[in-house]
Amino acid sequence: MSDNTVTDLRATPSHEETTDGKLVRQPPRNEEVEAALLGAILRNNRAYERIADVLRPEYFFAPEHQKIYTLIKRMIDAGQEARPTTLQHMVDADEALKSVGGSEYLYELAANVVTVINATDYANTIADLYLKRELIQLGEDTVNDAYDMDFDETAERQIERVEHRLYNLATTGEIDRGVTTLKEAAYNALVHAEEAFKRDSHVVGVTSGFRDIDNMLGGLHPSDLIILAARPAMGKTALVTTIAYNAAKAYRQFEDETGKVIEEGGKVLFFSLEMSADQLAGRILSGEAKVSGDKIRRGEIDQEEFTQIARAAQELAKAPLFIDDTPGLSITGMRQRSRRVKRQHGLHMIIVDYLQLLSGPPEKKNDNRVQEVSEITRGLKMLAKELEVPVIALSQLSRQVENREDKRPQLADLRESGSIEQDADVVSFIYRPEYYLQREHPEMRPNEPQEKYLERVQNHEQRLAESRNVAEYIIAKQRHGPVGTVELFFDNDYARFGDLDRHHGGDGF
CATH class of the missing domain: 3.40.50.300 (P-loop containing nucleotide triphosphate hydrolases)
Known part of the structure; x- marks a missing residue:
């Protein structure tokens, strides 16, 4: 991790040079910002309250940061403090996190934080870069689907599916309106x-x-x-x-x-x-x-x-x-x-x-x-x-x-x-009672007196007239x-x- 006290919010350059000198596009991400945010939360759990509505574990690019944020979230949501000391045993039990330093990496994250004031800015940056990666994936999927010669899958249907994914993406991580006085x-x-x-x-x-x-x-x-x-x-x-x-x-x-x-x-x-x-x-x-x-x-x-x-x-x-x-x-x-x-x-x-x-x-x-x-x-x-x-x-x-x-x-x-x-x-x-009354004309019942039947007919006609x-x-x-x-x-x-x-x-x- 950089020793600088100021973390650059810009994404890592989208092109990286390979061993053969070619430039290859890389997904937008900023792992320093991710580390700075995790360190800020570990230093002061109140920073989590400001970003919990904005950030989900999958928004982080680095897999180890996804896992650490998941552990922090689980601990704080359970009403417990998330510190390097309280998370140490869980981190050391995870083989993937051991490869990046295990619990020592947690202490390093917390030690390199100077302030927690920028936690919201960090979270917004991480969320924005995640959305850009998702847009790239959506674009690639759209191209691949369009090339797929499935005649049962019409272009209009594909457009609807893409539009729905775009809508979900646009509403992903929307910040809650918050409380109103x-x-x-x-x-x-x-x-x-x-x-x-x-x-x-x-x-x-x-x-x-x-x-x-x-x-x-x-x-x-x-x-x-x-x-x-x-x-x-x-x-x-x-x-x-x-x-x-x-x-x-x-x-x-x-x-x-x-x-x-x-x-x-x-x-x-x-x-x-x-x-x-x-x-x-x-x-x-x-x-x-x-x-x-x-x-x-x-x-x-x-x-x-x-x-x-x-x-x-x-x-x-x-x-x-x-x-x-x-x-x-x-x-x-x-x-x-x-x-x-x-x-x-x-x-x-x-x-x-x-x-x-x-x-x-x-x-x-x-x-x-x-x-x-x-x-x-x-x-x-x-x-x-x-x-x-x-x-x-x-x-x-x-x-x-x-x-x-x-x-x-x-x-x-x-x-x-x-x-x-x-x-x-x-x-x-x-x-509409009239609709049913028109179809329910009284029938004479077995052994029913004529007067009783006529009375029922009259009542029915009266109800029909009132409901017309x-x-x-x-x-x-x-x-x-x-x-x-x-x-x-x-x-x-x-x-x-x-x-x-x-x-x-x-x-x-």
């Missing part, structure tokens, strides 16, 4: 409360466009993962499409009296894994023009309806709603596309229709679907936090709903993975607010939801 947290909460107070809607996040849903949720909040689940034919795609368009249509930017830029509504990215972009746009067009989607598809419209459609299309063109209908998309590909849209256009909300059509990360192919769904929901939550936008993901429900007398969904009905409930900030369901065009939006879990049920208006002709006002007979459209 109550004073800072209270100030931030006050800012959010002030923003909500100044807005007429009192919504902090992105609006859903539905009065009662916004009242229950306070808007769709950044970094939240919101699961919307239902059985087929309940209208979950119709609801989330309406939410997407409502938010995009409401988007505007303005300055308050202090000059601060305020944004309402939001720019929305819609991942439509089941329907094409044209089909999705057709649904929105049908709802806005109030012309049946079936009539539009078959061309059975008159001049007045065509005028309504054209006018609605002009309104749709103004909304910042982006649709990605790439089939078979992976969570990695979704992250890549979302970052691109945010960089190029700005982004305030992401919608995924639907979760079960996504695939997990390319390098984590697993036959266990439950585990894969867990990876997907975890990835969606990470995406929401990374881009600081709400992510709404649709999900299927298991068939056990159909076997119950009360068909209202429950948290236990979430299909394939308990991690959906665990990772989500909000879990909500759509339930009514949908229940059930909030079964909300991490930061109340749970409960909101009633919405549903128009099956236009596949469109709206606010329900039973007292005035309006639908909010």
